Amino acid sequence: MLPRGQFDIGEMPRFGLTQFANRFPVQTQNPEIQISGDVAQNLTIMNELSRLPMSSIVADFHCVTTWSSIDLKWEGILFKDVFERLIEPLAKPQKEAQFVILKAQDGARTSLPLSDLLKKNVILATRLNDEPLSETHGAPVRLVAPDHYGYKNLKHLNRLSFHVENPGYRPSGFRFMEHPRARVAHEERGQFFPGWLLRHAYRPLIRPTIKLFERATKRRSKEHS
Ligand SMILES: Nc1nc2c(c(=O)[nH]1)N[C@H]1C(S)=C(S)[C@@H](COP(=O)(O)O)O[C@H]1N2
Ligand SMILES: [Mo]
16 A cells, blocks of 8 residues: 555656756766765765675555555665664764765755664665666766655765754755655654645646656757767
């Protein structure tokens, strides 16, 4: 059964805030993630990723605007493994640095508490449904945190920063649209307004947003052919 307020849209569309429809990653081949913030040592993670064990999860994906895509198979490296095997020993974040900011090649950004990222179903995915992750769905690497709404699942991930306190970072969209945790099970769609209200406000935006992203993707592939 789908969580409250969600419906099954079938195949996963390319989606996001409208300002990202025409922004694309510069680099889609090799994952490269910068680690910074309240750490002893800044760090760039690249080839090290391929030395960590691959994991896979099967999960449903829930966009805050109420569409869901079910039974997606993601493969990659658990965030927990990356944190424990690379980030902790090499970058040495301060113990109190529990506020994590995630940034992407297209300029999108979001945040999550470290404790949410360390759950066993949070993965830095490089494959979707037995194929390499496409540019559409976040190449070369995206975060997948299925217990959290889609906007926490950053595509084209290229920076993680760890902070003792929120350093005044601003989310991609309006503040009311970004809940600090955005847990699907609690319908934490945003801040200040209840989930059920945002549900109704967002639903009419789905079709036009999908169209906008489709047009942008078509234009992009023409330019690249
Ligand atoms: N870099 C980046 N990540 C992003 C977005 C985006 O526009 N840019 N949109 C978010 C939103 S709102 C959703 S619902 C999902 C959509 O993922 P999809 O395009 O693979 O369906 O990505 C999320 N991650
Ligand atoms: Mo979304």
